[in-house]
Amino acid sequence: MSKKIGPDGLPRRSFIEQARRAQIIEAATQVVAEAGYAHASLARIAEQADISKSVITYHFSGKDEILRLMVTRFFEQGWEYMRVRIDKEGTARGRVRAWIGSQMEFFGEHRAEFLAMSEIVTNHRAPDGSHAFADGMAEExxxxxxxxxxxxxxxxxxxxxxxxxxxxxxxxxxxxxxSWAVDGGVDLPGQTAALLDFIDHAIKKE
Structure with missing residues (x-):
């Protein structure tokens, strides 16, 4: 029996395939967060997920696809969290505070994912040597x-x-x-409050 085709023209993945891919992404997140970008080999990811390396290469074309998907999904989840809070604000100052405040809050609640994302965004390059996520940062x-x-x-x-x-x-x-990434003991909510106060004073009209 042939696979059903999704709206993007690609075969729909089964529940088991989706679960396996999610498992691999979660394992990759832990590896990058704990060992760093340079040490995030497919072998380490497979060991973290308690699967063989061949299982990873069956579900993904390579490490590049895994890393890009990790960052893309985390950005999408973060933006959805932020968007709801930004849209509730009726003033520009309120929206700026909601943007930065909710972003910091989301990252604070997902430390491992944030650490992994930061490692990848800083170090991952496109084939031409450019920063792989430069366009996303410019959009932000x-x-x-x-x-x-x-x-x-x-x-x-x-x-x-x-x-x-x-x-x-x-x-x-x-x-x-x-600072918080280097030292998890940093008071992120307190630092966020100070930053929001600084921003508000910098942009408001006297």
């Missing part, structure tokens, strides 16, 4: 810049380069997360 800056620019148009925020400030805000958040 554009999205936050759009909120800031709208706040300026509506007279809520002071004048500044919206895209430049959006990038600065996101890189500040990266700095807080980087």
């Amino acid at each position: 800056v554009d999205g936050l810049a759009e909120i800031l620019a709208r706040g300026q148009r509506e007279g809520e925020l002071r004048e500044f380069d919206a895209r430049g400030v959006a990038n600065i805000i996101l890189r500040c958040a990266d700095g807080v997360l980087g």
